[in-house]
Amino acid sequence: MPSADTSAPAHAPDPAPEAATGPASDAAPIIALAGIEKSFGSLDVLKGVDLEAGRGDVVAMIGSSGSGKSTLLRCVNLLEVPERGEITIAGEAITFSNKGPARVPSSAGQVNRIRADLSMVFQQFNLWAHLSILENVMLPQRRVLKRDRAQARQRAIETLDRVGIADKADAYPSQLSGGQQQRAAIARALAMDPTALLFDEPTSALDPELEGEVLRVIKSLAEEDRTMLLVTHDMRFARDVADKVVFLHQGRIEEEGTPAEIFDSPKSDRLQQFLSASDHR
Numbered sequence: 001m002p003s004a005d006t007s008a009p010a011h012a013p014d015p016a017p018e019a020a021t022g023p024a025s026d027a028a029p030i031i032a033l034a035g036i037e038k039s040f041g042s043l044d045v046l047k048g049v050d051l052e053a054g055r056g057d058v059v060a061m062i063g064s065s066g067s068g069k070s071t072l073l074r075c076v077n078l079l080e081v082p083e084r085g086e087i088t089i090a091g092e093a094i095t096f097s098n099k100g101p102a103r104v105p106s107s108a109g110q111v112n113r114i115r116a117d118l119s120m121v122f123q124q125f126n127l128w129a130h131l132s133i134l135e136n137v138m139l140p141q142r143r144v145l146k147r148d149r150a151q152a153r154q155r156a157i158e159t160l161d162r163v164g165i166a167d168k169a170d171a172y173p174s175q176l177s178g179g180q181q182q183r184a185a186i187a188r189a190l191a192m193d194p195t196a197l198l199f200d201e202p203t204s205a206l207d208p209e210l211e212g213e214v215l216r217v218i219k220s221l222a223e224e225d226r227t228m229l230l231v232t233h234d235m236r237f238a239r240d241v242a243d244k245v246v247f248l249h250q251g252r253i254e255e256e257g258t259p260a261e262i263f264d265s266p267k268s269d270r271l272q273q274f275l276s277a278s279d280h281r
Contacts, residue, residue, distance in 0.1 A: 028090070028091040029052040029053060029054050029055075029088070030053055030054060030055050030057070030089070030090055030195055030196050030227045031051070031052065031053040031076060031088075031089060031118075031196060031227070031229060032051075032052050032086075032087070032088040032089075033049060033050060033051040033052070033072075033075070033076070033085065033086070033087055033088075034050050034085055034086045034088075035048050035049070035050065035084060035085040035086065036048070036049040036050075036051075036072065036075055036082045036084070036085035036087070037049075037082055037083050037084040037085055038068075038071055038072075038075060038080060038082045038083060039083060044251055045068045045071045045251055046068045046071060046072055046075070046082065046251045047250070047251040047252050048084075048085070048252065049068070049072055049085070049248075049251070049252065049253055050253070051072070051246060051253070053196065053227055053228075053229055053244075054227070055227055056225040056226065056227055057227055057228075057243050057244060058222045058226075058227075058228045058230070058241055058242045058243050058244075059228070059229050059230070059242060059243065059244045059245075059246060060230050060231075060232055060237075060238035060241065060242035060244070060245045060246070061073070061229070061230065061231045061232075061245075061246045061248060062231075062232065062233075062235065062238055062245060062246070062247050062248070062262075062274075063247055063248035063249055063254075063274070064249070064274060067248040067249055067250065067251070068248050068250075068251045068252075069231040069248050070200050070201065070231055072248070073120075073198055073200050073229060073231050074200070075087065076089075076118060076198060076229065077114060077115050077118040077120055077198060078094070078105055078111050078114065078115065079120075081096075081102075081103060081104060081105065082103075083103055084103075089114050089117065089118065089195070089196075090117065090195050092110075092114075094110060094111075094114065095107060095110065112144070116144045116145065116192060116194070117194050117195045117196070118194055118195065118196050118197075118198055119188075119189035119190070119192045119194035119196075119197055119198065120189065120197075120198040120199075120200065121182070121185050121186055121189050121197065121198065121199045121200065121202050122185070122200050122202075123200055123201045123202065123204050123205050124205055125173070125178075125181040125182055125184070125185045125205075126185065127173040127181055127184060127185060127188075128173075129172065129173055129174060130172075131172070132169065132170050132171065132172055133160065133165070133168050133169055133170070133171055133172070133173065133176070133184045134153070134156050134157070134160070134169040134170060136173070136184060136188060137152075137155075137156035137159060137160060137184065137187050137188045137191050138152040138153055138156045138191075139152075140188060140191070140192060141155060141156070141191055141192065144192065145192065145193075152191075155191045155193075156169075156187070156191055157169065158191075159187040159188070159190040159191045160184070160187045162187065162190060163183040163184075163186050163187045163190070163217050164183065164213075164217070165180050165183050165184060165187070168180060168184070177210055178205060178206045178207065178210050179206055179210030179211070179213045179214055182202060182203070182205075182206065182214045183213070183214060183217055186202075186214070186217055186218070186221075190221075195227065196226075196227040196228065196229065197221065197226060197227070197228045197229075197230075198228075198229050198230070199218065199228065199229070199230035199231065199232070200230075200231050201231050201232065201233060202214060202218065202230070202232075203215060203232075203234065204233060211234075215234070215237050218230070218237075218241065219237075219240065219241050222241045222242075230242075235263070235275070235278045238259065239259040239263050240259075242259055243258070244256060244257070244258065245257065245258070245259050245261075245262040245263070247262060247268075247271050247274065249268075249270050249271075249274075254268050254270055254271055255267060255268050255271050263275065
């Protein structure tokens with residue numbers, strides 16, 4: 001069992017999140033990033049990134065290690081706070097203020113609400129080892145959405161069935177394969193009924209034979225017209241599942257377009273080099 005990421009899976013503590021300010025227009029992007037900059041010490045990781053995902057869009061982010069993909073994804077739900085740039089989720093702009101030299105979100109309630117609305121699936125599964133799979137899927141619903149036990153249980157059973165592991169509801173994480181654990185993590189994300197799903201290299205911790213079962217689940221979710229932003233090292237999967245592919249290089253978007261444009265007609269030398277070193281056909 002991997003060590004838990006303290007940012008997950010219960011990504012919003014008590015008190016209960018504030019009520020949403022209202023539904024966004026269908027024409028408004030679900031995720032809109034403008035001029036995102038992020039540094040760690042002297043290392044500039046993101047250097048002014050603009051990105052949009054509309055309702056029902058599946059956007060795949062690709063690029064070499066260290067290009068800023070995962071950092072950008074973590075900025076979307078404020079697991080990392082960008083030093084500059086604007087983030088708008090479903091028409092709601094996240095507000096920031098300065099706390100000493102640091103830039104921080106102005107409203108903890110807004111952060112809780114945004115995180116509840118953007119369910120994230122991590123590389124490591126981040127399941128609670130002492131809870132059953134059913135309880136793992138129920139607990140965030142009860143803490144964040146304030147559902148009663150019966151409601152949370154029913155939704156957990158539905159989502160576990162959706163990802164094909166309803167028969168593992170009473171098992172514990174250590175009793176599941178890596179692929180089953182990741183599917184449980186996806187069920188937990190789905191149970192929150194999010195506006196968008198975020199995937200950070202969801203198969204990178206899996207053996208190749210287990211990778212396929214998780215990719216099949218994600219592909220089936222994409223076919224349901226869900227808004228999804230995913231970081232992946234699997235070029236064939238990105239080609240198959242995405243509406244738009246974004247290639248990051250050294251903290252900037254080097255190229256973006258449809259899968260056909262990116263994989264069949266790359267324009268930049270760097271993207272051509274990247275694709276030539278990967279199996280993407």
